[in-house]
Amino acid sequence: MKRRDRIDHNAKNVMLSHVLRSWLILPMKRLPPLPALHTFLITAKCCNFTRAAEALHITQGAVSRQISGLEAHLGYRLFNRQARGLNLTAQGRELLPRIEQVFSLIEEALDQVDAKPRALQIKAPTCISRWLLPRLMQWQKERPDVPVRLTTTSAHTVDFRREDFDAAVVFGAHPGDFTHVQHLFDEQLTPVCSPSLPFSNPLSRLADLERHMLLHPTLDERDWTLWLKAARAKLSNVEQGQHFDTMDLAMTVASQGSGVAIGDWSLIGEDLSAGRLVMPFELRVRTGAAYYFVHPRGASIPSPLQDLLDWLSLQAAERRIG
Structure with a gap:
């Protein structure tokens, strides 16, 4: 209220x-x-x-x-x-x-x-939906009195002056100019693929990536380039890979056995537990970008929204510890 x-x-x-x-x-x-x-x-x-x-x-x-x-x-x-x-x-x-x-x-x-409780209107980038959607489904089971309506978009930020949302998840090196900011977790890049892929074509060494299709989450190759630089590896097939509009889409294609995607370790806990994805290498590289939960500047946080924020923060903390 x-x-x-x-x-x-x-x-x-x-x-x-x-x-x-x-x-x-x-x-x-x-x-x-x-x-x-x-x-x-x-x-x-x-x-x-x-x-x-x-x-x-x-x-x-x-x-x-x-x-x-x-x-x-x-x-x-x-x-x-x-x-x-x-x-x-x-x-x-x-x-x-x-x-x-x-x-x-x-x-x-x-x-x-x-009266039915008004649903909280939340905006989030598509890239975090892999982590966020299962948690919001669990939230609705635990708190049916606080419904949430999620709008996903390829945009990584929000303009509360023009967009009618109660809160949003933003992604980037800095959360922006918001009064209420809660850090969820940092982006950590690592290769991911289907569990069946290494059986058909080994992936025990960095050089083995030469024999696989590399899946890029953006139209450029910056994420793969950053990870390979940290791994001190050079591959000749980086530019021959497939490019996608979002990381979520690249990881989905990877889970189907079509190649190796560069993914975000912070987002794939459920995929790893369910066996949809595996990490062929342990190296995780922080990019300097992070996910933040933000609320409009100058507005107090309603109690239902604060409850959701506290709950999501605990969920994110479990992933950071892991």
Whole structure:
């Protein structure tokens, strides 16, 4: 709940308290039945027992008895009965707007309780979906009261001034200008492939990569080039590899046995555990880029979003330790 919403909610609670105290504050006197007050409200709007009975789906006699009982409870008349119909007494006119306020607040309270929780709108780059999606599915099992709607994009950042998201995951060397920034984990490059690939064509030495198709996560070869430089290896087939738009796509193709992709160790925990991917070499190279969870500048973090952030941070910490 945003701060302004909390203020409005508190103000309405105070208003309700004043309303309840202002009508029928009679020492040691029991409050009248709610159905009778509702009957008074409907009858006062039409000033006719017959039309009130039709609106309430009860008999005219039941309306008359409820009004008479309410008047007896209060100790004063609410309506003047006349041959041509009803009209409110001075006490009735004074009571009516306060009763309307009370029922309006009750209706609003019921609507708020019955309303489905609004889904948190989260934006994330496609490259982290391999790690993020399984965790959000687990989150929804554990916290169905805090639904999340994920929007993935090839963009690595977010502009909260133009994009209507509650939070986002951004990727890069620096998270940008955001008030709330939570570091998830660093990018760590390492080759990955299908478990079946080394059986058909060995991958025990760096030189063995010459006999495999290299899969690039970008249109250039910078990720493979960076890793090979750290490994102090030179390959002649780097430029002959296949290029993809995203790392996730390159790793998916690798899992099908079509080559060796340069992947991100931080994102492939589930793939390694499930046997969809293997790491033929232990070397992991940090690129200086990282994944961050960010929230719009100048806005407080709602409690449901803070819960999600804390939970994702714990999940990310497990991968960093591993």
